[in-house]
Amino acid sequence: MKSTMMATVSGRLNIGFVLARSFTLSAFSLFVDTLRLASDDTDKSGRRFADWHVLSSKGNLIGSSCGIQVAPTSGLVDPTQFDYIVVVGGLLNCENPVDEETLAYLRRAAAKKVRLIGVCTGTFILAEAGLMAKHETCVSWLHYDAFRERFPDLAVRADRIFQLDRSRGSCAGGSSAADMAAHIVRRHIGPSAERNALEVLQIDKARTHLDIQPRRPLSTDYDDTRLRAVILLMEQNIEEMLSISKMASAVGLSRRQLERLFVEKAKSTPSAVYRRIRLERARHLLARTKAPLIEIAVAVGFVNASHFSRVFRSAYGQSAAEWRSSIGNSAAA
The missing domain is CATH 1.10.10.60 (Homeodomain-like)
Structure with a gap:
């Protein structure tokens, strides 16, 4: 395994996940499985090069939009131990997708320069928390009008599948979650780790931030x-x-x-x-x-x-x- 391409918090890539109520299971699972498969060079799911936790203020099971529930693995610990905190959204008609304590945690993470990523409608949560100002947000074409209506002062696009800068990232969701995760793996761990994950996931090649969404209406x-x-x-x-x-x-x-x-x-x-x-x-x-x-x-x-x-x-x-x-x-x- 090649040495890391970018410094991480602890020598391993560390990612915390915040799952919204009625989050999209496929986006979360593709993101975290890309990490899992890249974190070891064998098929043992070891966490040699990456680690991850599902964060929660309450510790209760979190229900996805398809009904499957995920158990948190950590409380809202010091955000600076993570290289990224990824907010996975889901159904837009879900009121209060995360609680106030979690919103405050995300604001605290931003103040401490932790990179934040919104996946699927997780971008709405970050925008609602006031954390997407001066950043262009990438959303699915399905959610483009809703984002513009709710956040008319924020820049948004619905053509690219994801984008990632120094402190914010956004992703249209679906299969593009794997593409974004692969980009992060390549940046922090190396190309061989990315290749290992994609091969096991049966993905020929990860798309880049320049790829357009398959259907922009x-x-x-x-x-x-x-x-x-x-x-x-x-x-x-x-x-x-x-x-x-x-x-x-x-x-x-x-x-x-x-x-x-x-x-x-x-x-x-x-x-x-x-x-x-x-x-x-x-x-x-x-x-x-x-x-x-x-x-x-x-x-x-x-x-x-x-x-x-x-x-x-x-x-x-x-x-x-x-x-x-x-x-x-x-x-x-």
Whole structure:
């Protein structure tokens, strides 16, 4: 194992977890399992290079959004013993996701220069505590509007999967929790530890803070609720496409009224926007999977690969197979 790339508090990477009520279990488990698998170079889950604790002010079981409960392993001990404190959020409609004592603890940790990370909606908890000022917050596109509404004075983005600076970090949640954890492992322990964790997790390569979220909905770009609703319908019905008339009816408009609305607000027709959404999904599949072109074509609503490739070439200047080759995906088309 190579020597650490960045100084840690005790020679080992130490992370404390604060789990909100109704926290997202997958985000927590992917983060902590990346640490577990990186903390030893054997399959014994030893804590040679990293250690972690679930912190709590009360010591009670903490329920996740799926109903599974996690037992804390530590009280709110001196925060300076941790290199990072990671706040894992969950359901936004959960009132008081953490108690006042825990919020005070997070503020105390920030005052002592402990790095704080919000995972999933843990960013909302940090922002509510006044701890995200002068930091750009990364959230899931699902939570972008809610964050802007609750914290209009804070910078927020919903394109990247995570970001991490000297004192704050934020993560969209889901599988990106493993990517962020892998980044931290590489920074503090080394690339071989990161590689060991990712191999066991069956992850080919960790994404970086520059990777975009798999689906950033176009609807976030528009303020008309009818247009946004139709774009969400488009995004949710890519393989089995809906007719323009049916989507218009769903928002109480005629087809002609919906077309006028799109031209006015989106400077495009509903059909063109729908096609753009389908092709963006196709590019994601081309870049991230080894699926044959015919499977991708069908998955984005085309009846055959040749029609799909013609439309793709018209939009991007090269065929789907050429585009896949150009980005280094060697999957057979």
